[in-house]
Amino acid sequence: MVALTSPYLWYTTRATGLVTLLLFTGVLVLGSLVANRVGGAAVGRFELSELHRSLSMVAVIFLVIHIATTVIDSFVSTGLISVIVPLTSAYKRVPVALGSVAFDLIVAVWISSLLKTRLSNETWRFIHWFSWLGWAIAVVHAFMTGSDARSGVGLALVLVCALAGLLAGLWRFFARPARAAGRTALSPLSPAPAPEPASPRDSRRVTPPRERTVADTAFPRRPVDDQRRRPR
Amino acid sequence: MGMRRRSGGFVLAVNPIQCDGFGHCAELAPDLVHLDEWGYPIIDKTPVALSNLSALESARLAVRGCPRQALRIERVSEAS
Structure with missing residues (x-):
């Protein structure tokens, strides 16, 4: 060819x-x-x-x-x-x-x-x-x-x-941050979050705001300066 | 058909062991996910109706976008 x-x-x-x-x-x-x-x-x-x-x-x-x-x-x-x-x-x-x-x-x-x-x-x-x-x-x-x-x-x-x-x-x-490096300012998709969720969907929620549990944040289980800072 | 499939609800569930607080979920599903001050997600466990397609779509984006694959969508029979 x-x-x-x-x-x-x-x-x-x-x-x-x-x-x-x-x-x-x-x-x-x-x-x-x-x-x-x-x-x-x-x-x-x-x-x-x-x-x-x-x-x-x-x-x-x-x-x-x-x-x-x-x-x-x-x-x-x-x-x-x-x-x-x-x-x-x-x-x-x-x-x-x-x-x-x-x-x-x-x-x-x-x-x-x-x-x-x-x-x-x-x-x-x-x-x-x-x-x-x-x-x-x-x-x-x-x-x-x-x-x-x-x-x-x-x-x-x-x-x-x-x-x-x-x-x-x-x-x-x-320069790798140890785990989470703090809150992001969120995307342009949404404004900064209000402390109390106030989207229209929330009007349907009849349950009062639930207390945070350990499972929600998972933070108390993790020491800040933990071992996984370095790549394994 | 479609109606029956869309009955019920879902919750966006996080595996706290896998989560490393990248925060992508809060950007992709801002209506469902908020971040605590360390950057880890706080997700309301109140089920969202499956008929809420925009919420479902953003939840799917969050599941797909999680760098640690720590999120999943759990279906529940009743949306409250």
């Missing part, structure tokens, strides 16, 4: 590679923002969370395009199996292998998030930690493999991504 010998697939591979790195760095930073409970006033915390989810979908799509064009293109011979299995590529054996490993990790994180409601939250979180490893390997892969990543704009992009991800990681691990 003409398309297989034309340079455009190869150009697509190079371009989507850089864009994918940018997108996953954005996903990483957004995930850190969610985990460290940023937001509440100007932007809702749930909005950052939704953005994290949506952007990760876009990033996965770009990653699939990046890999598909690499495999289909005949300019370099990586082979279909090297998409998943490391060290099976004839072209740039080790750098492409890093890409395979990063892809495997990202797929694991992706599938676990798709199955999130069927997994225990602890399992999902454990798998989700590997996104950091996948991203770090992807950065090295981008630097070692990328035809544009050794100079000029490409190098600048890779460096910016590496720095952003590194800072996000440090901030995520060391």
Whole structure:
């Protein structure tokens, strides 16, 4: 086919590679923002969370395009199996292998998030930690493999991504709030809550306001400076 | 048909062990969830009618949006 010998697939591979790195760095930073409970006033915390989810979908799509064009293109011979299995590529054996490993990790994180409601939250979180490893390997892969990543704009992009991800990681691990970081200012969806709920639905409630119980707040069971401050 | 299915009510229930006080539920379902001063949710245990579709939808959003999956919707037969 003409398309297989034309340079455009190869150009697509190079371009989507850089864009994918940018997108996953954005996903990483957004995930850190969610985990460290940023937001509440100007932007809702749930909005950052939704953005994290949506952007990760876009990033996965770009990653699939990046890999598909690499495999289909005949300019370099990586082979279909090297998409998943490391060290099976004839072209740039080790750098492409890093890409395979990063892809495997990202797929694991992706599938676990798709199955999130069927997994225990602890399992999902454990798998989700590997996104950091996948991203770090992807950065090295981008630097070692990328035809544009050794100079000029490409190098600048890779460096910016590496720095952003590194800072996000440090901030995520060391500036993590111990459990709840206080009340959010609520989303733009609603005004600040009145002490006494006064929505129209409340007129239907005939029961008087119930006293708070331990089960409501769950706060007395948790010491403020508990052991789970550090990631397990 | 639809009428029978919508009879009864629901309560948004939180698992206090799982909850880490992210506060997403209070943003997504501000009519159902309030936060205490530490950021943990206080949810009224009075059942809400299933026919209250906006409340049900916001409860579903809160369940989906909880980063710790600490929320669930419990159906009860009677809405008071």
